[in-house]
Amino acid sequence: MAIDTPVKATAHQAGRGSSAASGRSRSRRRVRVSKVWVKIVVTLLLVVEIYPLVWMFLTSLKSNSDYLNHSTWSLPTTWEWGNYTEAWTTGHIGLYVRNSLLAVVPALALILLLGAAAGFALQVMVWKGRNLTLLVFLAGMMVPPQMILLPLFTVYFQTGLSGTLWPLILTYTGTGLPLTVFMMATYYKSVPRELFEAATIDGAGILRSFWTISVPMVRNALLTVGLVEFFFIWNDLLIALTFTNSQDLRTVQVGLLNFTGDFGATQYGPLFAAICLNVFGTLLIYLFLNQKVMKGLTSGALKG
Amino acid sequence: MHRVLGDRRAIAILLGPALVVYSLIMLVPMVWSLGYSFTKGNSIDGFTGNGVADFSRLLDDPAVRHALWFTLKYAVVVTAGQVVAGYLLALLYVFFLKRASALVRTLVFFPVVLPTVAVGLLFQKFFQVAPQTGPVNSLLNAVGIDSIDFFGSSSSAFWVLVVMDIWRSMGFYAVLLFAGLVDIPEEVLESARLDGATGLRLVRHIVLPLSLPVLMSSLIFSINGTLKAFDSIVALTNGGPGNDTTPLTLYMFQTSFTYGDYGYGSTIAVLLTVVCLLVSLVVFRVSRRDLTEG
Numbered sequence: 001m002a003i004d005t006p007v008k009a010t011a012h013q014a015g016r017g018s019s020a021a022s023g024r025s026r027s028r029r030r031v032r033v034s035k036v037w038v039k040i041v042v043t044l045l046l047v048v049e050i051y052p053l054v055w056m057f058l059t060s061l062k063s064n065s066d067y068l069n070h071s072t073w074s075l076p077t078t079w080e081w082g083n084y085t086e087a088w089t090t091g092h093i094g095l096y097v098r099n100s101l102l103a104v105v106p107a108l109a110l111i112l113l114l115g116a117a118a119g120f121a122l123q124v125m126v127w128k129g130r131n132l133t134l135l136v137f138l139a140g141m142m143v144p145p146q147m148i149l150l151p152l153f154t155v156y157f158q159t160g161l162s163g164t165l166w167p168l169i170l171t172y173t174g175t176g177l178p179l180t181v182f183m184m185a186t187y188y189k190s191v192p193r194e195l196f197e198a199a200t201i202d203g204a205g206i207l208r209s210f211w212t213i214s215v216p217m218v219r220n221a222l223l224t225v226g227l228v229e230f231f232f233i234w235n236d237l238l239i240a241l242t243f244t245n246s247q248d249l250r251t252v253q254v255g256l257l258n259f260t261g262d263f264g265a266t267q268y269g270p271l272f273a274a275i276c277l278n279v280f281g282t283l284l285i286y287l288f289l290n291q292k293v294m295k296g297l298t299s300g301a302l303k304g
Numbered sequence: 305m306h307r308v309l310g311d312r313r314a315i316a317i318l319l320g321p322a323l324v325v326y327s328l329i330m331l332v333p334m335v336w337s338l339g340y341s342f343t344k345g346n347s348i349d350g351f352t353g354n355g356v357a358d359f360s361r362l363l364d365d366p367a368v369r370h371a372l373w374f375t376l377k378y379a380v381v382v383t384a385g386q387v388v389a390g391y392l393l394a395l396l397y398v399f400f401l402k403r404a405s406a407l408v409r410t411l412v413f414f415p416v417v418l419p420t421v422a423v424g425l426l427f428q429k430f431f432q433v434a435p436q437t438g439p440v441n442s443l444l445n446a447v448g449i450d451s452i453d454f455f456g457s458s459s460s461a462f463w464v465l466v467v468m469d470i471w472r473s474m475g476f477y478a479v480l481l482f483a484g485l486v487d488i489p490e491e492v493l494e495s496a497r498l499d500g501a502t503g504l505r506l507v508r509h510i511v512l513p514l515s516l517p518v519l520m521s522s523l524i525f526s527i528n529g530t531l532k533a534f535d536s537i538v539a540l541t542n543g544g545p546g547n548d549t550t551p552l553t554l555y556m557f558q559t560s561f562t563y564g565d566y567g568y569g570s571t572i573a574v575l576l577t578v579v580c581l582l583v584s585l586v587v588f589r590v591s592r593r594d595l596t597e598g
Contacts, residue, residue: 038400042401046408049471051439055439056429068435072437072442073442114321115322117317117319117321118322124309125310125314133323142584143580144577144580146557147577148329148330149557149560149573150337151332151336152329154347157347157348173325175329177322197308206309206314234419235420238534238535242557242561253420253535256422271425272429275425278419283417283418286417290410293417297416
């Protein structure tokens with residue numbers, strides 16, 4: 001091994017040296033050509049990603065006649081900022097945002113609390129059958145939500161929860177747990193178990209160890225998982241569509257879907273303004289926390 | 305020490321609530337739903353036993369056959385698109401943009417977090433013909449092609465759906481695969497280059513085999529997601545024209561809530577679940593075999 005390394009290094013240098021000597025101008029041109037090629041690809045990519053959003057924003061500022069009679073590429077002739085007020089008030093976007101928050105925030109808190117506790121019990125604590133229990137949680141990720149919809153609908157209907165946001169909170173908590181339990185268990189793997197043994201010697205009970213030692217240690221993981229689950233729940237349509245039967249309970253996604261039917265089919269400006277509010281609101285949250293979101297989504301996926 | 309980490313009461317307190325909620329919201333309803341598939345009716349009018357009639361109806365229903373076919377076709381095409389586009393992007397990030405890729409990564413990732421309904425409505429307007437010619441048709445007109453009514457025929461509606469879903473999610477798969485590519489040791493790549501492997505050959509013989517594990521988990525993740533696709537399709541085409549772009553997920557929803565037939569809706573949900581489990585199992589088996597051989 002010790003002999004091998006220097007040999008490789010010299011071969012490396014020799015290879016570089018000879019290619020540089022043989023055709024310096026040719027290799028430099030090739031570098032420039034490939035750079036141009038990369039630039040074109042990246043530019044195209046960015047146009048494809050960004051232009052629809054720019055177009056949407058510009059259209060949200062057009063009046064109805066402007067939208068119908070002028071080219072779709074053109075800038076608004078008059079900038080109708082009033083479209084946004086109309087979407088917010090007449091379009092009830094404000095109400096929908098409130099409903100979404102009222103459903104998502106409690107569900108998220110429950111998911112994180114229950115998920116962290118279960119992850120701790122499944123990973124740190126020692127007992128028979130914990131692998132099987134983890135597997136049972138895992139199975140929940142494969143099953144389509146359609147499979148649980150109708151029984152839950154019946155139960156919520158019979159218990160009189162149908163007219164409230166409780167069905168959403170409960171269902172989101174249940175469906176969010178598999179991924180959260182699994183990810184939390186994975187994160188707890190990296191916390192050394194000796195830590196909890198030491199805490200026990202110092203006189204802390206295991207529940208206290210969980211709350212005062214383990215939870216602060218996985219704080220970052222909680223934030224990451226929380227963000228991932230937030231985007232899942234906030235962007236859910238199926239569950240919200242099933243359990244919100246009145247206009248007063250609609251979440252952002254359901255409200256937006258009905259928007260086209262309600263008055264969006266004729267009022268294009270407010271419709272686009274409503275879409276923009278949703279898109280740019282979500283983007284703001286994402287931009288604020290983008291590294292965490294990316295890391296969280298991918299680590300959840302890699303292990304799922 | 306084992307007594308403390310094995311404290312049954314503590315385990316019950318920590319695990320209990322999650323297990324109870326999970327069982328009540330997911331496990332019990334799954335079994336219950338299976339029971340519903342042998343009944344007829346709904347929660348308002350009540351249920352009556354129906355034997356296996358729903359299952360024989362399932363076998364004869366042309367709409368189910370169409371929805372199943374659409375679901376599989378959609379899952380295969382979108383999965384292939386997502387993973388291939390994501391892989392190409394990841395290669396671009398790692399080998400061409402290198403350290404400068406952070407900004408591009410962030411921008412391409414944008415659509416992943418956007419609400420699906422908003423994206424669906426945006427694409428609907430983007431590809432529309434009437435009342436206003438959308439940007440895509442305007443572009444076609446500009447190069448001398450007549451406007452296409454994308455949502456008027458099933459094949460063009462299908463492709464708009466595919467394009468939208470790939471647009472929406474390729475940034476996610478790019479970041480996922482990027483994470484896998486970054487893990488390939490630089491020395492391996494360097495020695496392969498010294499042996500004369502460049503460009504496509506380097507990718508084909510070194511990079512691809514080494515990123516196979518992460519490629520496989522993207523594949524499983526993507527298949528699992530596309531089989532369950534619902535909101536993007538509802539927002540973009542709502543299953544139309546006719547029921548040409550109706551997947552099993554949407555057909556189940558319509559049967560249950562538009563026609564109030566919970567019994568048959570549950571039967572379709574059972575079929576969907578079986579398809580999801582079978583496909584996951586097959587992909588898992590195949591990927592396991594590939595990985596042990598590679």
